[in-house]
Amino acid sequence: MTGVLIHQRCWNHELREAVCRCPACGRHFCRECVTEHESRLLCAACLLAIARSAGVHGRRGRTRLATMLATLLSPMAAVGGVLLSWLIFYIGGEILLELAARAEHTWR
Numbered sequence: 678m679t680g681v682l683i684h685q686r687c688w689n690h691e692l693r694e695a696v697c698r699c700p701a702c703g704r705h706f707c708r709e710c711v712t713e714h715e716s717r718l719l720c721a722a723c724l725l726a727i728a729r730s731a732g733v734h735g736r737r738g739r740t741r742l743a744t745m746l747a748t749l750l751s752p753m754a755a756v757g758g759v760l761l762s763w764l765i766f767y768i769g770g771e772i773l774l775e776l777a778a779r780a781e782h783t784w785r
Contacts, residue, residue, distance in 0.1 A: 688720070699723055 685695035687707035695705030701723035711718040714727065 701726075 685698075685705040687693040687695050687710055688704040689710050690707055693707040693709075696708050697711055697718045698705050699711065699720040700717055701719055704720060706720050711720055712724060713719075714724055719727070
């Protein structure tokens with residue numbers, strides 16, 4: 678056998694030599710076209726597909742939790758807002774009454 682070297686070329690860049698093969702799709706890529714994910718070198722398309730599938734599964738759980746929290750917190754937030762508004766107006770009224778009493782006392 679002769680020492681024939683077969684150089685693979687990057688799938689995205691024909692003039693560049695490939696440094697690895699994506700384990701998900703089997704294509705060869707140069708250093709700029711791959712990234713490490715969970716100790717594997719993946720191409721951008723395969724990494725995007727993994728991210729999308731992980732994002733869809735992760736969002737379902739968060740959506741249920743967010744919906745449950747919103748269902749519980751919305752009425753509590755409304756009641757808290759009403760109570761806070763009442764407290765602010767009550768304290769403001771007490772301050773005004775005290776100021777009026779002091780003003781009346783000084784004019785006499």
